[in-house]
Amino acid sequence: MPENDWQDNRRKFLQAAASAGLVGLAGCTGGDGTETPTETDSDSSGGDDDTDAQTSTPMRGGSLKFAQTSSPVELDPVNNNGGNYSIMLKNLVYSPVLGYDRNTNLVPILAEEIPTLEGNEFTLNLDSDATFHNGDQVTAEDVKYTFEATVEEQTSYASNFSIVDTIDVEDDTTAHFTLTEPYVPILHAIAHPVAPKSVREEDPEGFGIDTFVGSGPFEVTDFQENEKVTMAGWDDYWGNGSPHLDEVTFTPINEPTNRVTQLQTGEQDVINRIPPQFWSTVQNMSDADVIEGPSLSYQFAAFNQNEGECAKRDVRLAIDHCVDLDQAIEQYIKPGGGRIYSPVPASVAEAWDMPLDEWKNSWSDKDIDRAKELFESAGVPDDWTCNIIVSSTEKRRQVAVSIANGIQEAGYDAQVQYLDFATMLDRYNSGDASQVNMYLLGWTRAPEPDRFLYELLHIDGAFQGQYYDNDRFNELLAEARVTTDRDERREMYIEAINLFVEDRVHLPLYYTSISMGVKNYVQGLKTHPVSTYNPYLYGDRNNTHADTEGSNVWMDQ
Amino acid sequence: MSHLRYTIKRLLQAIPVLIGITSITFLLINAMPGSPVEVMLGPTASEELIAAAEERYGFNQPIHVRYVKYILAALGGDLGRSIHYGVPVTTKILERLPVTLLLLASSFAFALSVAIPLGIVSARRRNQPVDHGSRVVSLIGVSTPNFWIGLLLIIVFGYHLQVLPSNGLVMPLTPISEVEGATSRLDVLVQTVRSLIMPTIALGTLQMAAVSRIERSSMLEVLGRDYINLARAFGVKESVITRKHAFRNAQLPVVTIIGLQLTSALGGAVLTETVFNINGMGRLIIQAVRTQDYALIMGTTLFFGVMFVIGTLLTDLTYAYLDPRVTYEGED
Numbered sequence: 001m002p003e004n005d006w007q008d009n010r011r012k013f014l015q016a017a018a019s020a021g022l023v024g025l026a027g028c029t030g031g032d033g034t035e036t037p038t039e040t041d042s043d044s045s046g047g048d049d050d051t052d053a054q055t056s057t058p059m060r061g062g063s064l065k066f067a068q069t070s071s072p073v074e075l076d077p078v079n080n081n082g083g084n085y086s087i088m089l090k091n092l093v094y095s096p097v098l099g100y101d102r103n104t105n106l107v108p109i110l111a112e113e114i115p116t117l118e119g120n121e122f123t124l125n126l127d128s129d130a131t132f133h134n135g136d137q138v139t140a141e142d143v144k145y146t147f148e149a150t151v152e153e154q155t156s157y158a159s160n161f162s163i164v165d166t167i168d169v170e171d172d173t174t175a176h177f178t179l180t181e182p183y184v185p186i187l188h189a190i191a192h193p194v195a196p197k198s199v200r201e202e203d204p205e206g207f208g209i210d211t212f213v214g215s216g217p218f219e220v221t222d223f224q225e226n227e228k229v230t231m232a233g234w235d236d237y238w239g240n241g242s243p244h245l246d247e248v249t250f251t252p253i254n255e256p257t258n259r260v261t262q263l264q265t266g267e268q269d270v271i272n273r274i275p276p277q278f279w280s281t282v283q284n285m286s287d288a289d290v291i292e293g294p295s296l297s298y299q300f301a302a303f304n305q306n307e308g309e310c311a312k313r314d315v316r317l318a319i320d321h322c323v324d325l326d327q328a329i330e331q332y333i334k335p336g337g338g339r340i341y342s343p344v345p346a347s348v349a350e351a352w353d354m355p356l357d358e359w360k361n362s363w364s365d366k367d368i369d370r371a372k373e374l375f376e377s378a379g380v381p382d383d384w385t386c387n388i389i390v391s392s393t394e395k396r397r398q399v400a401v402s403i404a405n406g407i408q409e410a411g412y413d414a415q416v417q418y419l420d421f422a423t424m425l426d427r428y429n430s431g432d433a434s435q436v437n438m439y440l441l442g443w444t445r446a447p448e449p450d451r452f453l454y455e456l457l458h459i460d461g462a463f464q465g466q467y468y469d470n471d472r473f474n475e476l477l478a479e480a481r482v483t484t485d486r487d488e489r490r491e492m493y494i495e496a497i498n499l500f501v502e503d504r505v506h507l508p509l510y511y512t513s514i515s516m517g518v519k520n521y522v523q524g525l526k527t528h529p530v531s532t533y534n535p536y537l538y539g540d541r542n543n544t545h546a547d548t549e550g551s552n553v554w555m556d557q
Numbered sequence: 558m559s560h561l562r563y564t565i566k567r568l569l570q571a572i573p574v575l576i577g578i579t580s581i582t583f584l585l586i587n588a589m590p591g592s593p594v595e596v597m598l599g600p601t602a603s604e605e606l607i608a609a610a611e612e613r614y615g616f617n618q619p620i621h622v623r624y625v626k627y628i629l630a631a632l633g634g635d636l637g638r639s640i641h642y643g644v645p646v647t648t649k650i651l652e653r654l655p656v657t658l659l660l661l662a663s664s665f666a667f668a669l670s671v672a673i674p675l676g677i678v679s680a681r682r683r684n685q686p687v688d689h690g691s692r693v694v695s696l697i698g699v700s701t702p703n704f705w706i707g708l709l710l711i712i713v714f715g716y717h718l719q720v721l722p723s724n725g726l727v728m729p730l731t732p733i734s735e736v737e738g739a740t741s742r743l744d745v746l747v748q749t750v751r752s753l754i755m756p757t758i759a760l761g762t763l764q765m766a767a768v769s770r771i772e773r774s775s776m777l778e779v780l781g782r783d784y785i786n787l788a789r790a791f792g793v794k795e796s797v798i799t800r801k802h803a804f805r806n807a808q809l810p811v812v813t814i815i816g817l818q819l820t821s822a823l824g825g826a827v828l829t830e831t832v833f834n835i836n837g838m839g840r841l842i843i844q845a846v847r848t849q850d851y852a853l854i855m856g857t858t859l860f861f862g863v864m865f866v867i868g869t870l871l872t873d874l875t876y877a878y879l880d881p882r883v884t885y886e887g888e889d
Contacts, residue, residue, distance in 0.1 A: 073641065073642060074643070079643075080599075081597070081641055081642070081643065154598075154606060154609050154610045154613060155598075156597060156598045156599045156602065158598075158602070158606050159598075159599075159602050159603055159606060162603065162606070205643060209643070225642070226836045226840070227725075227836060251724070251834075252834070253724055253834050254831060254834060255708075255831060255832050255833075255834065257708050257711055257712065257716075257832075258711055258715075258723050258724055258832065258833070258834055260716070261711050261712070261715040261716040261723050261724075262723065262724055264716050264719075265715065265716070265719050265723075267722075267724065422589060422590050422591035422596065422849060423589075423590040423591070425590070425591055425595070426590030426591050427590070462602070462603070
């Protein structure tokens, strides 16, 4: 071996050995387990905005290797066994009726235009050019079949469509929907991929596992659960143009150290979810960088207002005074996310022109003396212990401890219990103050205020745990979901959120970011706020708004 | 009693053990908060939808009815259907089993091939530098978690030196066309060996350390016995004493520890497979627990129980081979 080579190798080895302990420690503490899609706190990291500056002309060809954090289980639009890891891939293989642009606005995909709701009815017109990979036209019958199958087969999508009373197919491209009651957010429910009836009916259990026929820009060529999924760009895509990429391979790699290693060695071109401790490692790679963007996640600390001390507004206000959330989020969340001030994510609030600045200034600064006064005026006994429960996510644990420390500083005891997610789901909604006074959870939904407010906060909402029962608040949320005028709905949501802030129903904590490590030769990749739209490899069909841009990733090598 | 009759008797004794394992597991998973249907349908599912799905999967029946049905089906080889994967549990286990068996075999081969010579050398050179070194290595091996070793290996040999793959395990019989860069079966085998090196070391280090400590102490004990001193007095060479007179007699405690290590290796495989992204039984059981997939949890737990029973049986049978003085009940 030439001496120079030996010296190089020796230097590399010593460098490796020296850094192993340090980086290894980071890797160990940053394990990001796969989470269920309802436990919506990702371990992603933040920082730079999209780095998609194109240095040369887009070209057709190339095979992109993408490391997911977990494996899809199936790719069937009717089922949802694999959670977000499956949906990410379904969005490339199947076209939805409606989709979202990067500003979270609804845009037509299979639909000719966004339907107009009239009372509890609307008519859906499909693009007559839309075809499946097998050449068959996408018809209204396929849409009806897909949506109805979710209810008949009792999949987790059933709750989205259970409000649909009938779907009458008028012709190949027209379907008339009648709802059991007026429900404006139904348009977000139909932002759902469509399966070909004739193919899926033959073998419903094998569809999405052995058989894949969609109408999206990519076709599945190989599906091995927990090993890899390979897709080919569909040359005959019916939308605007076709994908530049010849092939995309998705590999599930759960361990973040391993994902970063695969990016470094070039075995992967893009890796999803960069934990904070690896942020600089990826940035320091000479041939890779991090792209980042906010997601639609709402992480919060909720108060049990069913009974106990937290049912008193002054106590909730006092706890708001106990903690410096800006500091806690700076310390524990950034660069993987940032502070949030309302139950509606900032991108949705901006799209609806809501007064974010006003809400930002409505939350209290840390003031222990004021907190003590409020606790005292509320008549909180000296021996009160605030029970805070939190699931296993590290970020939430750290913020929960910050809140507990603040309460202790104000002279009361506070205990943080770490629970696994299933136990957490079993306990957070008990309403029993001896078990829970506060709980920390996350929520991610489609970019529509109703999805963040009604299900989470209305007294009849499906994810009820705080039992905030304000008649005006409930009335506003119920009225907004049946009001078709957007301006009227906006006013209702603003009033409702004002009540939410005033009464301190939750302490809104933070949003998480979507982040990816990307080799420099991968061009045109951006993050999309709807987490399941990532990797946003092809989105030209979404480019129906003049002020938004689509996406068509290509390889500059 | 012949070896065959003894083996059959031990296998029959394993039946109540396995029934105990299934009973306890069944009770425990049903005592877990939440239900697989709630996990599957999500937190916003209506009560009607949850009730309909529970009826569909039979979760609405009393626990004892479900347990009896499960046992009867299991006796017929049917371990149920995974609610998460939508396929029979046996299909999933058979798909993942070869991967974990290869990993276990490889890690034990590594552990024994390093530990036994290390233990012998350490015993023969007691309190010399090589003994001190061996003891330090053993201590580190015993006290270091295998996922940590795995991460360090990935960082050094995968990230910095880039000499070994850190992701997945190439099975020796994988079709040539599916292995990147392979043009012949030999290439596939080379890839198998390369992909096995780091997971093997990560998983096998604990076994290696534990066995080498036992080997050393057992050899020390045997080498201090009277018949060994007698051999020395007759002028028999130390290497001959070690090989012919001491080694075999020192292996009984080692065999015991190897049998026990099988179960800890199965546990270690869960972490090792996660770190190296290997698609084996370990990751399957993690997925089963995360999704509260009752049938899959039962199936994988039963499999681990069977492996434990086989491990202890093999240990007992190996005793007789190593030490002819060991007799089975009733043997002449």
